[in-house]
Amino acid sequence: MSASSTPTSSPFTRAVVSSMRKLYPESLADKSFDNTGLLLEAPFNHSRRQKNSVLLAIDLTKAVADEAIARRDSIVVAYHPIIFRGLKSLTFNDPQQRSLLRLAQEGISVYSPHTAVDATPGGMGDWLCDIVTGATTPSTPNAAPEIKKSSSQHYSIPTYPQPGPVSSTSSIIPHTRNTIHPSPDPLPEGMENAGMGRTVTFNDPQPLTTVIDNIARGVGYPGGIPIAIPQSTFSIEDMKIRTVGVCPGSGSSILMKGGSQIPDLLFTGEMSHHETLFAIENGSVVIALAHSNTERGYLRAVMKDKLEGVLKGEWEALRGEGVGGSVEDAGLKGVYEDREYAVHVSETDRDPFGIMVRRT
The missing domain is CATH 3.40.1390.30 (NIF3 (NGG1p interacting factor 3)-like)
Structure with missing residues (x-):
């Protein structure tokens, strides 16, 4: 040939x-x-x-x-x-x-x-950090998804998040961020902070409801926020968050197997029943939006x-x-x-x- x-x-x-x-x-x-x-x-x-x-x-x-x-x-x-x-x-x-x-x-x-994409600086991990800290918001904020009629007497048809274009905002919550599992050497040039998962540490504890609002805006207003909270919690309004672990997709292997203390909030796409129980029994909150809604x-x-x-x-x-x-x-x-x-x-x-x- x-x-x-x-x-x-x-x-x-x-x-x-x-x-x-x-x-x-x-x-x-x-x-x-x-x-x-x-x-x-x-x-x-x-x-x-x-x-x-x-x-x-x-x-x-x-x-x-x-x-x-x-x-x-x-x-x-x-x-x-x-x-x-x-x-x-x-x-x-x-x-x-x-x-x-x-x-x-x-x-x-x-x-x-x-x-x-997960591991690269400026990739999905850092984008999720930007979301929880309010660094990005939709440039034309989407309204909450319209609840459309269906043939069911009691339920709407399924709705899906509608992520749109975003722009930077000046109301970023002061914080530091760290890579949970750094990539091994040798690293490509300019990729010094590469690795899987990120931890956000707010300078001052933030209301859980503020973080939830940031997440909802950042991912395109899902029809609901699946959340797991410790059973000892009486009011979400009173909960404060200092540390947030983020990982796109199925994040438990990154967020819970690092040998360090579990963050106050785990934000990912999905976690198993038993992993979620372990997290809330340790006093943490879990937000799992469905696998690809975090991507x-x-x-x-x-x-x-x-x-x-x-x-x-x-x-x-x-x-x-x-x-x-x-x-x-x-x-x-x-x-x-x-x-x-x-x-x-x-x-x-x-x-x-x-x-x-x-x-x-």
């Missing part, structure tokens, strides 16, 4: 992957269980090429795949790896594998950064802008090599001459769990 006929992904896809690796080095991911990187490298066909666009999502579901195919994106950056364990087959019988096969057929690749808002609040910034340089550099190089194929040369690119955040991506509200 000649070099010219060797399958390869699209030039724009390669620029996206390079940008993601610069922003969230794969070496920071927890390789003891995780599967990060380019999980699906779809072959490039310039005769029916995709747009120079990337779709950001937390989970690669059928709805997200449909969205990418309809817009003709070049690549989906799905935070959670859709290929997590070894595959013995790849068939249409499995609905998740079916999405991968459809994307490959359309020339759309899939990249997963997962725990590299999804990061895409629009932080990742989109970061990727757009780095991708500009990566795409220009790659284009320069192609336009100034020895590309003879007219179709491929047209690809390199296209300056335009776009980063989209999925409109269909959502956590599997919604909230059904009982009507009074």
